[in-house]
Amino acid sequence: MVAIAILAAGRGTRMKSDLPKVLHELGGRSLVERVLQSCQQIQITRRLVIVGYRGELVKESLIRGQEISGKNLQSPPLEFVEQTEQLGTGHAIQQLLPHLEGFQGDLLVLNGDVPLLRAETITQLMAIHKQHQNSATLLTANLPNPQGYGRVFTDSQNLVQQIVEDRDCTQAQKQNHRINAGVYCFHWPDLEKILPALKADNDQKEYYLTDTVNFLSPVMAVDVEDYQEILGINDRKHLATACDILQTRIKDKWMAAGVTLLDPNSITIDDTVELQPDVVIEPQTHLRGNTSIASGSRIGPGSLIENSQIGENVTVLYSVVSDSMVAENTRIGPYAHLRGHAEIGANCRVGNFVELKNTQIGDRTNVAHLSYLGDATLGEKVNIGAGTITANYDGKNKHKTQIGDRSKTGSNSVLVAPITLGEDVTVAAGSVVTEDVPNDCLVIARSRQAVKPGWKLKEPQK
Numbered sequence: 001m002v003a004i005a006i007l008a009a010g011r012g013t014r015m016k017s018d019l020p021k022v023l024h025e026l027g028g029r030s031l032v033e034r035v036l037q038s039c040q041q042i043q044i045t046r047r048l049v050i051v052g053y054r055g056e057l058v059k060e061s062l063i064r065g066q067e068i069s070g071k072n073l074q075s076p077p078l079e080f081v082e083q084t085e086q087l088g089t090g091h092a093i094q095q096l097l098p099h100l101e102g103f104q105g106d107l108l109v110l111n112g113d114v115p116l117l118r119a120e121t122i123t124q125l126m127a128i129h130k131q132h133q134n135s136a137t138l139l140t141a142n143l144p145n146p147q148g149y150g151r152v153f154t155d156s157q158n159l160v161q162q163i164v165e166d167r168d169c170t171q172a173q174k175q176n177h178r179i180n181a182g183v184y185c186f187h188w189p190d191l192e193k194i195l196p197a198l199k200a201d202n203d204q205k206e207y208y209l210t211d212t213v214n215f216l217s218p219v220m221a222v223d224v225e226d227y228q229e230i231l232g233i234n235d236r237k238h239l240a241t242a243c244d245i246l247q248t249r250i251k252d253k254w255m256a257a258g259v260t261l262l263d264p265n266s267i268t269i270d271d272t273v274e275l276q277p278d279v280v281i282e283p284q285t286h287l288r289g290n291t292s293i294a295s296g297s298r299i300g301p302g303s304l305i306e307n308s309q310i311g312e313n314v315t316v317l318y319s320v321v322s323d324s325m326v327a328e329n330t331r332i333g334p335y336a337h338l339r340g341h342a343e344i345g346a347n348c349r350v351g352n353f354v355e356l357k358n359t360q361i362g363d364r365t366n367v368a369h370l371s372y373l374g375d376a377t378l379g380e381k382v383n384i385g386a387g388t389i390t391a392n393y394d395g396k397n398k399h400k401t402q403i404g405d406r407s408k409t410g411s412n413s414v415l416v417a418p419i420t421l422g423e424d425v426t427v428a429a430g431s432v433v434t435e436d437v438p439n440d441c442l443v444i445a446r447s448r449q450a451v452k453p454g455w456k457l458k459e460p461q462k
């Protein structure tokens with residue numbers, strides 16, 4: 001039986017932020033959400049999150065995050081434990097005492113500010129803990145620059161003798177580059193007994209969780225292979241470094257899977273994105289959220305795709321696509337903006353300076369220049385002339401526009417919604433169409449041109 005506890009009560013003073021540190025975002029997800037995610041490979045019976053500084057906010061954010069990502073059925077519900085005063089990591093774990101009374105299993109403790117741990121690393125730590133029947137097992141790493149981390153001192157068997165915080169280290173102790181990652185597995189019945197005995201006799205006058213190793217035995221250190229995993233976020237610079245590490249991981253994975261990235265440093269990809277082989281991502285392109293891109297598509301340069309599904313062999317050039325779908329062989333851009341559930345069919349063209357909001361477009365339909373279509377449904381093989389606008393908003397409510405197959409709008413037409421144009425309709429250029437038009441009609445809704453022969457301005461009299 002394994003319970004997990006996440007330390008998320010601190011403010012994170014060094015972030016210089018009102019937002020609790022663990023709610024800062026890294027690649028579209030909060031730090032604490034990422035920590036929870038790193039435990040997804042192990043069987044867990046309880047999930048406790050220790051909250052304090054703006055605890056309500058942390059709670060709400062985690063619950064909301066779960067709703068969005070869809071609850072993992074295997075995960076037990078989140079339990080929030082309040083630490084009203086933040087007197088140290090040991091004090092935080094002391095708050096669990098009433099909640100875990102009689103619990104006979106292991107407690108996996110993770111700092112809420114260590115977001116890059118791989119699930120495999122946690123699995124491995126737990127396996128070693130079990131295999132050796134340790135009282136505690138903790139994750140360590142050899143860092144080129146160990147500054148700021150607690151140093152771990154072990155004997156030749158990898159058994160931990162003590163952990164000394166950076167600020168409490170002597171010059172000699174600082175030479176030890178083996179650091180505490182802030183990830184521990186404790187046999188709870190052992191920890192439970194000694195937790196009340198922690199003292200705050202250190203530079204910070206805090207109760208350190210790390211002091212528990214002085215009272216437990218055996219305590220084993222397990223080195224993580226890739227030390228980048230254990231980066232703890234204490235300030236904005238760490239956050240930027242973590243962002244880089246995460247991006248490198250994600251990009252390496254997609255390149256290995258057959259995706260071309262041109263100038264990878266200028267591209268960002270969230271780890272929630274799915275790409276198929278033979279996708280090409282051009283420079284200055286950003287792929288975010290729940291986005292997928294099918295084989296043969298070419299995105300960018302200069303594009304942002306967010307929560308959208310892109311079919312095969314689509315091109316998106318200098319454009320923004322949010323919460324939308326684009327079917328195969330369609331060309332988007334340059335400079336198009338799709339948002340609010342736009343759905344574009346196959347073999348379409350959505351071109352220069354076109355904005356589509358909540359608009360569905362059938363196959364082989366073109367909206368090539370300078371249009372706004374909102375709340376509209378277009379059939380197949382429709383041609384929208386340059387500058388066509390749906391006037392969908394009457395100042396209070398939004399209204400729908402429908403356009404049947406093979407219809408064409410002339411340049412600079414305004415379709416005042418609610419309105420329905422049938423199939424094979426032609427709208428004359430410059431029309432303001434306010435009433436429905438049946439199939440197979442030409443509609444002209446503008447004043448007729450007047451030409452007056454021989455007409456001249458009168459000369460002003462001197």
Ligand code: UD1
Pocket residue numbers: 007008009010011012022050083085086087088089090091092111112113114148149150151163165179180181182207208209210231232234
């Ligand atoms: C801690 C470890 C250090 C380790 C490092 C790894 C201790 C004493 N030190 O130091 O050995 O190398 O993590 O990143 O544990 N928190 C609470 N309540 C509190 C204090 C902290 O919930 O009263 C939470 C914070 O929100 C944070 C985590 O505990 O998520 C770690 O606290 P932090 O102050 O960042 O500890 P470090 O100084 O980094």
Ligand code: CA
Pocket residue numbers: 111113232233234
């Ligand atoms: Ca920290």
